[in-house]
Amino acid sequence: MSTTQPGDKRRRRLRWPSISIDLSQPGPRRKFLFLLVVLGLVGAGILYGGLQVFHWAESNEFCGGLCHPMNSVYVRYESSPHAKVDCVHCHIGGGFAYFARSKFDGMKSLWFMITDSYPRPIASPVENLRPARDTCEECHSPNSYTDNVIKTISHYDNDEANTPLQSTIILKMGGWQESTGISEGIHWHISNPVYYIAADEQRQVMMWVGAEQEDGSLKEYFARDLLGMAQTSFVEHARANGEVREMDCIDCHNRSAHLIPAPDDLVDEAINAGRISTGLPYIRAKGIELLTPHYASVAQAYDAIDGLVAYYEDSYPQLYESQRRELRIAINTLKELYRTASFPDMALNWETNPDNEVHSPFLGCFRCHDGKHALVDTEGEEVEVISVKCNLCHTVPIVGRGSAMLVEAPVIVGAAPDSHSDFRYTVEHRTTTDAEREECYQCHGQGFCENEACHNLSHPPDMLYTHSDEYRRTGDQLCYNCHQAILCSRCHPGGVIAGP
Numbered sequence: 001m002s003t004t005q006p007g008d009k010r011r012r013r014l015r016w017p018s019i020s021i022d023l024s025q026p027g028p029r030r031k032f033l034f035l036l037v038v039l040g041l042v043g044a045g046i047l048y049g050g051l052q053v054f055h056w057a058e059s060n061e062f063c064g065g066l067c068h069p070m071n072s073v074y075v076r077y078e079s080s081p082h083a084k085v086d087c088v089h090c091h092i093g094g095g096f097a098y099f100a101r102s103k104f105d106g107m108k109s110l111w112f113m114i115t116d117s118y119p120r121p122i123a124s125p126v127e128n129l130r131p132a133r134d135t136c137e138e139c140h141s142p143n144s145y146t147d148n149v150i151k152t153i154s155h156y157d158n159d160e161a162n163t164p165l166q167s168t169i170i171l172k173m174g175g176w177q178e179s180t181g182i183s184e185g186i187h188w189h190i191s192n193p194v195y196y197i198a199a200d201e202q203r204q205v206m207m208w209v210g211a212e213q214e215d216g217s218l219k220e221y222f223a224r225d226l227l228g229m230a231q232t233s234f235v236e237h238a239r240a241n242g243e244v245r246e247m248d249c250i251d252c253h254n255r256s257a258h259l260i261p262a263p264d265d266l267v268d269e270a271i272n273a274g275r276i277s278t279g280l281p282y283i284r285a286k287g288i289e290l291l292t293p294h295y296a297s298v299a300q301a302y303d304a305i306d307g308l309v310a311y312y313e314d315s316y317p318q319l320y321e322s323q324r325r326e327l328r329i330a331i332n333t334l335k336e337l338y339r340t341a342s343f344p345d346m347a348l349n350w351e352t353n354p355d356n357e358v359h360s361p362f363l364g365c366f367r368c369h370d371g372k373h374a375l376v377d378t379e380g381e382e383v384e385v386i387s388v389k390c391n392l393c394h395t396v397p398i399v400g401r402g403s404a405m406l407v408e409a410p411v412i413v414g415a416a417p418d419s420h421s422d423f424r425y426t427v428e429h430r431t432t433t434d435a436e437r438e439e440c441y442q443c444h445g446q447g448f449c450e451n452e453a454c455h456n457l458s459h460p461p462d463m464l465y466t467h468s469d470e471y472r473r474t475g476d477q478l479c480y481n482c483h484q485a486i487l488c489s490r491c492h493p494g495g496v497i498a499g500p
Contacts, residue, residue, distance in 0.1 A: 057106075058088045067109065069118045072343035073258045079340065082257040090135045090257070091126065101128060121348035125203065125254060132248035142190040142249060146173035155268040158285035162271070162278040163402045170395040186393045194247040196368070197238045203251065204354055206367050208235055209386060210244075221373040221386050252356050252364075260350040262361050263291035266337045275333040277326040281316060287334055297344050305334045365393070391420075 023029045056062055064074025064087065077083060092102040105128075112118035137143075149171045157163040174185015176192075183191045193212040199205040207226060210218040222232055238244050245251075261269070267287040270276045276283055286308060295301040308331055312320045320327070342349040354362040363370075371388040417439075419429075432440065460466060 058086075058092070060087050063087045063091075067113065069109070069113060069122060069346065072346045072348050073122060075340055075343075076258045076260055080257045080259060085257070090130060092130075098130065121343075121346050121352050123201070124258075124353050125201075125250065129250065132250050136249040136253070140249070142187045143176055145175045145177035146185075146187065148172055154272055155264070156271055156278065156284045157401070158282070158288070160281045161402075162280075162282070162284045164278075166400045168398045168400075172393055172395075184392075189247055189252075190249065195244050196247060196251075197235065197244055202354060203245075203254075203356075204363060204367060206373065208238075209368050209373055219375055221368075221375050224372045224374055227374060227376060227380075255353060255355045255357070258353070259355055260341050260348070260353065262350050263288045266291060266341060267334075270333050270337060276330045277323070279323060280312070280326060280330060281319070283330060286311065287330070287337075290334060291338055291341070294349065295342070295344055298339060298342075301338045301342065301344075302335055305331055305338065308334075 021028050021032060023032060060074070060077075064070050064077065077087070088102075092098050109118065151169050151171055153167045153169075155165050155167070157165055172185040173187055174183070175187035175190065176183045195210040195212070195218070196203075196206055197208040199207045207223050209221045211221075212218055220235070226232065226234075235244075264284075267276065267284050270287075271278060271284065276287065278284075290301075290305050290308070293304070295304065308327065309320075312323075312327055354364075356362065356364045356367070359365045366388075368386050369388050371385050373386045374382045375384050377383050429440075459470070463470070
């Protein structure tokens with residue numbers, strides 16, 4: 001009688017068959033080696049294919065071309081000065097931590113795209129962007145001292161003749177000069193640690209600014225509105241939650257790879273490139289007018305731009321007949337400018353992402369340098385404010401117009417005289433005597449007084465009540481040339497309504 005139990009049968013059925021390979025025999029040895037070669041080739045193919053897929057997933061074409069939500073920022077990236085810098089260099093970087101974070105974010109982005117729930121527009125700034133010292137400063141060295149740079153900007157008036165304008169300005173790049181120990185100019189902000197707390201995600205409203213001193217202490221400047229409400233305890237809360245940010249390159253050059261120029265800059269660039277003819281009356285003004293609105297679709301924008309045909313046919317019939325070709329080229333150029341600078345499907349345009357590198361049309365430097373961030377003593381008395389003197393970073397622009405285009409650049413020779421220590425001299429120098437004017441010529445040259453940025457302005461007697469018209473006609477920058485310490489908020493503390 002058998003003594004085998006049912007469990008023993010199951011164990012026998014589940015037993016793996018024994019495999020015996022006698023490598024001492026030529027036949028099995030050849031088969032075994034062949035198997036190893038095949039497995040090696042398959043493994044190498046899988047590894048190679050995986051690496052290729054990985055590199056493809058990290059490519060600019062994948063990020064900007066295949067991923068639809070990113071196409072708009074990719075278009076701007078391709079026309080930026082950083083178009084040859086791979087996206088991953090700034091947005092991912094080396095190391096497992098950045099790699100893992102990028103893959104996790106990629107899964108979220110994939111889900112947003114599948115469910116059509118991604119933000120419109122793509123939010124900026126990127127919260128987990130690699131530090132500027134690991135990206136920008138691999139090529140740029142803002143800590144080293146840089147000489148002054150003369151910059152000439154060619155733009156045009158909104159008059160019938162599209163009169164050319166030329167602004168010449170000296171940018172005081174500065175930085176830290178090791179030989180003298182002097183830190184000054186625009187890049188003072190990088191060679192000296194500066195910290196801030198912003199009230200909004202786009203870092204446009206500054207609640208607190210801290211400038212580190214040589215002894216390691218901080219000069220703390222609070223927005224006056226918060227001081228008026230005795231709200232200063234938020235700083236400690238922000239420190240505890242890691243919300244205090246140290247200023248770096250990205251805080252000013254925040255759109256260096258994805259800038260969308262304002263309509264006036266787009267049109268000026270097209271005119272300078274010969275793509276829009278100044279022979280078309282008011283073409284600059286009409287171009288800006290057409291590129292500024294928020295259209296529901298690209299097709300709607302194109303229809304509006306095509307309306308230029310009717311405008312010139314009605315207003316300038318003879319010119320319309322003689323310059324049909326120039327008008328068609330201008331219309332096609334404006335359509336291209338709109339297509340590459342406005343993205344209705346992503347609710348993205350030039351107003352969506354402020355550019356902090358300049359201070360027009362956005363606040364830029366004036367986010368902090370507005371005369372409204374104050375340092376107070378222990379008694380609560382105001383001691384000083386963050387300077388609003390524009391000439392700390394650049395000279396007064398020299399502007400030439402039309403046939404009176406100026407070629408003379410502002411000159412900095414030696415130390416500025418005592419009269420220039422306060423920027424009020426731009427207003428007070430009208431009382432300069434002939435003898436004193438000769439001293440001015442030693443630095444500025446005799447053509448300096450023809451500067452249209454300051455002169456040839458006719459302020460009417462009722463300017464106090466009609467200055468909104470002048471502001472609308474000339475823009476804020478012309479006002480700031482003289483009224484640098486008198487911002488709109490001095491009289492309009494609640495802000496200026498749209499279209500004053």
